[in-house]
Amino acid sequence: MACHMFLLLLCISLLYLPIYSSAKSDRLNDKPIIGVLAQEVYSPKPNQTAYIAASYVKFLESAGARVVPVMINRTLEEYKKLFNSINGSVILYPGGGVSIVSSGYEKAAKIFYELAIEANNRGDYFPVWGTCLGFEQLTYLTSGKAVLSYTNTSGVALPLSFTNEAKDSRMFKGFPAQLIKALASEPLTENSHKWSLGTYNTNEELRKFYKVLSTNTDGNVEFVSTVEAHEYPIYGTQWHPEKNAFEWRQPYIPHSPSAIKTTFYMAEFFVSEARKNFHKFESEEEESRALIYNYNPVYTGTKSSFEQIYFF
Numbered sequence: 001m002a003c004h005m006f007l008l009l010l011c012i013s014l015l016y017l018p019i020y021s022s023a024k025s026d027r028l029n030d031k032p033i034i035g036v037l038a039q040e041v042y043s044p045k046p047n048q049t050a051y052i053a054a055s056y057v058k059f060l061e062s063a064g065a066r067v068v069p070v071m072i073n074r075t076l077e078e079y080k081k082l083f084n085s086i087n088g089s090v091i092l093y094p095g096g097g098v099s100i101v102s103s104g105y106e107k108a109a110k111i112f113y114e115l116a117i118e119a120n121n122r123g124d125y126f127p128v129w130g131t132c133l134g135f136e137q138l139t140y141l142t143s144g145k146a147v148l149s150y151t152n153t154s155g156v157a158l159p160l161s162f163t164n165e166a167k168d169s170r171m172f173k174g175f176p177a178q179l180i181k182a183l184a185s186e187p188l189t190e191n192s193h194k195w196s197l198g199t200y201n202t203n204e205e206l207r208k209f210y211k212v213l214s215t216n217t218d219g220n221v222e223f224v225s226t227v228e229a230h231e232y233p234i235y236g237t238q239w240h241p242e243k244n245a246f247e248w249r250q251p252y253i254p255h256s257p258s259a260i261k262t263t264f265y266m267a268e269f270f271v272s273e274a275r276k277n278f279h280k281f282e283s284e285e286e287e288s289r290a291l292i293y294n295y296n297p298v299y300t301g302t303k304s305s306f307e308q309i310y311f312f
């Protein structure tokens with residue numbers, strides 16, 4: 001039953017980013033490379049078994065990062081190698097519709113999450129970011145439990161209800177005051193999900209691990225919309241920061257000047273976190289072979305909700 005529920009997930013995502021700081025943070029890496037996790041396509045074809053929506057790639061590129069796709073169904077050894085290669089490591093679990101308890105996406109996400117926790121515990125700053133499905137995946141990885149509830153949020157832009165913790169958060173503290181004001185009063189954050197983390201969730205692991213930065217409601221149910229981990233550079237948004245600037249298929253995606261700034265300030269934050277990580281590829285050749293530039297996005301806007309998709 002629970003599994004079924006998750007197979008129905010419509011959109012959700014995760015992305016990984018880190019936080020540490022202090023001693024090491026005056027040394028920055030200006031060439032961050034961020035891993036973005038692929039996921040299964042709904043109806044696989046030859047050469048099209050997994051995909052990444054191009055908007056996630058553009059989002060990170062727009063803030064000065066390069067992207068490496070993290071394929072699903074690889075071995076633990078391959079993932080470990082990649083984890084140690086991604087230079088300026090941010091892993092993004094994009095929004096999507098696969099299971100967060102049993103997919104190839106979930107398996108890869110779990111491996112990267114565990115490697116990130118271990119790395120951060122050793123002082124190796126490895127940020128993780130989760131968007132939509134990625135955020136839902138994070139709640140499952142952190143708590144080990146399916147803790148989501150149904151919400152009527154399958155295609156709606158909302159203003160954020162910031163909590164008191166937002167002001168001093170790592171995520172929002174660099175935002176211009178005017179943009180924070182706009183985020184709190186205008187519908188600038190696009191939601192495409194049917195499952196959400198209720199604000200009355202009493203799961204103790206989640207409460208200990210994450211600071212809630214904003215909440216939202218579908219009119220009946222209040223849910224958590226933005227989090228950052230207390231002690232780790234791990235972040236999640238139930239909403240889609242990347243869509244405002246790069247996706248045009250749905251009427252409810254906002255494109256106002258403040259909406260576009262939201263995309264870029266979020267990207268700037270993620271990428272600045274990735275600059276604190278110093279993993280690197282063994283050689284430039286290996287790095288070149290791994291970059292997403294080896295793949296061409298396909299224009300899918302006429303038949304999909306994404307303008308362009310990378311297929312693998």
Ligand SMILES: *[C@@H]1O[C@H](CO)[C@@H](O)[C@H](O)[C@H]1NC(C)=O
Pocket residue numbers: 046047
């Ligand atoms: C799949 O990709 C391979 C290598 O890129 C290519 O040779 C082959 O024609 C492709 N098959 C299809 C069905 O597109």
Ligand SMILES: *[C@@H]1O[C@H](CO)[C@@H](O)[C@H](O)[C@H]1NC(C)=O
Pocket residue numbers: 040044049050072073104
């Ligand atoms: C991943 O592996 C599963 C089974 O282990 C298979 O059903 C699926 O097609 C594979 N997907 C990709 C993209 O390789």
Ligand SMILES: *[C@@H]1O[C@H](CO)[C@@H](O)[C@H](O)[C@H]1NC(C)=O
Pocket residue numbers: 152156
């Ligand atoms: C779901 O929300 C939409 C507005 O976003 C509203 O029009 C619709 O009536 C709601 N459906 C239910 C069942 O509450």
Ligand SMILES: *[C@@H]1O[C@H](CO)[C@@H](O)[C@H](O)[C@H]1NC(C)=O
Pocket residue numbers: 028029031087277278279280281283284287
């Ligand atoms: C990051 O990787 C690039 C290319 O692999 C390398 O030139 C650079 O020195 C690395 N940065 C750090 C801080 O290790």
